[in-house]
Amino acid sequence: MTSEIINFAVTPIKTIDLSHLNLVEIEEYCLMKIHTQSVTKSNQGGFQSGDIDLSEKVLRNLNNHLIIETHKLCDELQLKKPTKIDNMWVNINNYGHSNTNHIHPNCLLSGVFYPSQSYPENCGDIKFRHPAHDIMVYDWDSQQINYTKYNSLTYKLSPISGHAIIFPSWLVHKVEPNLNKNFLRVSMSFNMAKMR
C-alpha cells in the first residue's frame, strides 16, 4: 500500500540575501525621500513615498538583482516572467507606526527590500496571512499540535539588513508596529505586473 500527501495551493515566499549591495548608499537615498510628500495607503502613521525613479543609478544593482531573482522564482513556479519592476516606493515607520493588512492588486509578484545596516527586534515584522485564513480561523486554529506549513494561519519574518522578500501579490500581509523609540524602520516595496 502506498500513500502520499499532495501539496495543493502552496504559497511561495522567497527570501534573498542582497547584503553585498551598497546598502549605505541605498539607505541614504531612501532617507532623503522623507523630504517629499507622503502618501497614505496601508500605513498607519509613518512615511510612504510616491513611486521612486527606477532609473536612478543608486537603484540599478538592486533592480537588476530583484529581476534576476524574480525570474528564477517564475521558472520554479512556471509563471510568465515580468520584464521589469513596475513601481517601487519607500516606507519609513517611526515609533508606533505600522501597516494594516493589504494586498497589491493587479500585480503578479510583490516584494520588499530592507536597506538599513541593522534592524532591532520588534521594529515591525512583516506578517503574512494564509489565503484561507478567515475560514481556517474557525475550525483549525485550536487544533495545531505544532505549527507547520500545513496548519499555520500566519507567517512572520523579521526585517534583515540587505535582504529582500518576494511573494504573490494576492497574499495578504501587514507590518507590525515599530516598538523602538528613535529607530526609523526603512523598507522599499515594489510590484511586478503580470504579462499581457
Ligand SMILES: [Fe+2]
Ligand atoms: Fe505591501
